[in-house]
Amino acid sequence: MKILLIEDEILIQKSLKKILERAGATVSVSSSGKEAILLINQGSFDRIICDIMLQDITGFDVIEESKRKYETEEIKKIFILMTAYTSPQVIDAASKYGCKIVSKPFDDLEKIMNIFMSTND
Amino acid sequence: MERDNHPPFKTDAEVDKIAFTEIDDFFKEEIANVSSVVDKIQKVVRKKQEAIAKRDARYQKITHTKTQLIAELSDFIKKETIGNFPQLILRKKEFRSYSIAQIIIHERGQQEVVSYHSAPGQQSTKLHFSVASFNNIFNVVKKSKNKLFNQSQVFPENTAILGSFLAKEFELSGHRIIFIMSRNDFIPTDYEEQKYFTDFSATLRHFFNILLLQERKIARGRRMVRSSKWVTSILEKQQQENTTPDILHFQRITLLGDLLNTLKHELSNPLFGLKLMADVMQEEAEDVEACDALKDIVGACDRCHDIIKNFSIIYKDSNETEEVDLEKLIKEVMTLTKSETRGIAKKFIIQNEIKVALVRTNITWITQILFNMILNSAQAIKNHTNDLINHLISVEVAIPTNSKDLQISVSDTGPGIDQEIIDRVFEPFFTTKPTGSGLGLTICKSLAAKLNSKIVCRNNYPARGATFSIKLRPERYKIVEN
Numbered sequence: 001m002k003i004l005l006i007e008d009e010i011l012i013q014k015s016l017k018k019i020l021e022r023a024g025a026t027v028s029v030s031s032s033g034k035e036a037i038l039l040i041n042q043g044s045f046d047r048i049i050c051d052i053m054l055q056d057i058t059g060f061d062v063i064e065e066s067k068r069k070y071e072t073e074e075i076k077k078i079f080i081l082m083t084a085y086t087s088p089q090v091i092d093a094a095s096k097y098g099c100k101i102v103s104k105p106f107d108d109l110e111k112i113m114n115i116f117m118s119t120n121d
Numbered sequence: 122m123e124r125d126n127h128p129p130f131k132t133d134a135e136v137d138k139i140a141f142t143e144i145d146d147f148f149k150e151e152i153a154n155v156s157s158v159v160d161k162i163q164k165v166v167r168k169k170q171e172a173i174a175k176r177d178a179r180y181q182k183i184t185h186t187k188t189q190l191i192a193e194l195s196d197f198i199k200k201e202t203i204g205n206f207p208q209l210i211l212r213k214k215e216f217r218s219y220s221i222a223q224i225i226i227h228e229r230g231q232q233e234v235v236s237y238h239s240a241p242g243q244q245s246t247k248l249h250f251s252v253a254s255f256n257n258i259f260n261v262v263k264k265s266k267n268k269l270f271n272q273s274q275v276f277p278e279n280t281a282i283l284g285s286f287l288a289k290e291f292e293l294s295g296h297r298i299i300f301i302m303s304r305n306d307f308i309p310t311d312y313e314e315q316k317y318f319t320d321f322s323a324t325l326r327h328f329f330n331i332l333l334l335q336e337r338k339i340a341r342g343r344r345m346v347r348s349s350k351w352v353t354s355i356l357e358k359q360q361q362e363n364t365t366p367d368i369l370h371f372q373r374i375t376l377l378g379d380l381l382n383t384l385k386h387e388l389s390n391p392l393f394g395l396k397l398m399a400d401v402m403q404e405e406a407e408d409v410e411a412c413d414a415l416k417d418i419v420g421a422c423d424r425c426h427d428i429i430k431n432f433s434i435i436y437k438d439s440n441e442t443e444e445v446d447l448e449k450l451i452k453e454v455m456t457l458t459k460s461e462t463r464g465i466a467k468k469f470i471i472q473n474e475i476k477v478a479l480v481r482t483n484i485t486w487i488t489q490i491l492f493n494m495i496l497n498s499a500q501a502i503k504n505h506t507n508d509l510i511n512h513l514i515s516v517e518v519a520i521p522t523n524s525k526d527l528q529i530s531v532s533d534t535g536p537g538i539d540q541e542i543i544d545r546v547f548e549p550f551f552t553t554k555p556t557g558s559g560l561g562l563t564i565c566k567s568l569a570a571k572l573n574s575k576i577v578c579r580n581n582y583p584a585r586g587a588t589f590s591i592k593l594r595p596e597r598y599k600i601v602e603n
Contacts, residue, residue, distance in 0.1 A: 009390050009391060009393075009394045010394065011391070011394025011395055011397065011398045012390070012393060012394040012397055014398065015394065015397035015398040015400070015401040016397065018401050019397075019401060084386050084389055084390050084393075085386055104389070104390065104393050105389060105392070105393035105396070105426065106393075109397075109400075
């Protein structure tokens, strides 16, 4: 499974990359939303795990840009959003795109890993 | 012959019969059409009548309330001036729980803004503000939909209002008015109250017009000199002296909740990173020592996370009530007050029989009360002496004999409270500290009222110091088995 992980907290980025690779995935990483958009356009990922609060832009901006490449249905399946701020507004905004959202920190790492690696909806 | 292709001629009688049948049918159809039109018209008329009846019923209701209000205000207009208007409002039973009503008036073209406010049963206090301040708050109020505001939106000169308040702006031909009501606590009003206030304000407009017209007549009769430069400069000077830094202090306290929330999120991200990485590296650890060290890192991260979570619970901005373990909560609050109470010995006693007491409360309220009581005790001691060694703050939870109430008391070994002022300590802005805001105990009092309790204070005489306590009624708590 080809995964793109967009997370600007370096420790989280590196450790999640390791854990996902151990589970058999091929993981590309980016700390910046703008760089991630380039990678998305150039590559083809089965899954994009994206933090909402990035240094330069938000995860929602990344999804908006990806609409050029992916249909709405694909976006629902491919993107998984991550956030430390689970306010109702954030959950509302995420539900507009229909993709899953996980909150940091993870209570149950195994459960989250299963979500990250899931292939069917 | 043509004749054979045609149907036989009818007799005159037959023709007549056909004609009559056709005419009959025609009329029947027309009648049916007309009937249906009449039906439709009747339906429309009925609907209109219903709508009128509804409107009349509503109008009756409004008129009745308005009539009541008109009656009250007519009396008022005859005898009193607009300065006493706040008191009139506070006398209404719908505003029973309100501590303060204020009316701020700017006469167009004038350089000064006048305000009158009072608490129930009190005389009106008159204040003056600058037009600039008035404009600021007028615009803020005008823009707001729910007409609900909090402490940070009060302008500095307005020391009358504490905490959250409702406000409505009025633009009249000769004046602009802001009408404010507050319960003087930090709890925002709920939707029902807001709606009532908005509806009520709508009926006031008309009467402000009358009142002000009255005032103008009186003023003209007295030939008051209003716009002389000398008068204006005196008013401006007075207004400058009214600025208090205490309100700014309060705005900071209200901001604290927001800041802690932001801090929580900013800290939890790096902490999560640390924990995840330590977890991951445990699998790659080459020896037991490294593995243990990494386990310790994970443990430390968990502890940090718990601390952040507990602080967040305490500063959660909500009106929710839940069941709180009192012992745990008090211990949390004592941690919160660590820096203020450093150097002073502390004791926490909870009766064994009531080891697990669950209190039904909003966490923020009771935390704030305890926090303020402990802080007060610490400050009483520290303002009295630099030698903190022989001093003690003790927090006790007990059910006093012959009582069913749960009592939480905070006792100190400071100088105690002067008998002359002991009745005044809960007053707003009353303080004995040089840099005190005088609002801490006032807030506690209002929060305790929310819990259907009272805070009382007494001196520990003949022992040193004073004790502040709050008693929770039986419906507020329950004791459970450990």
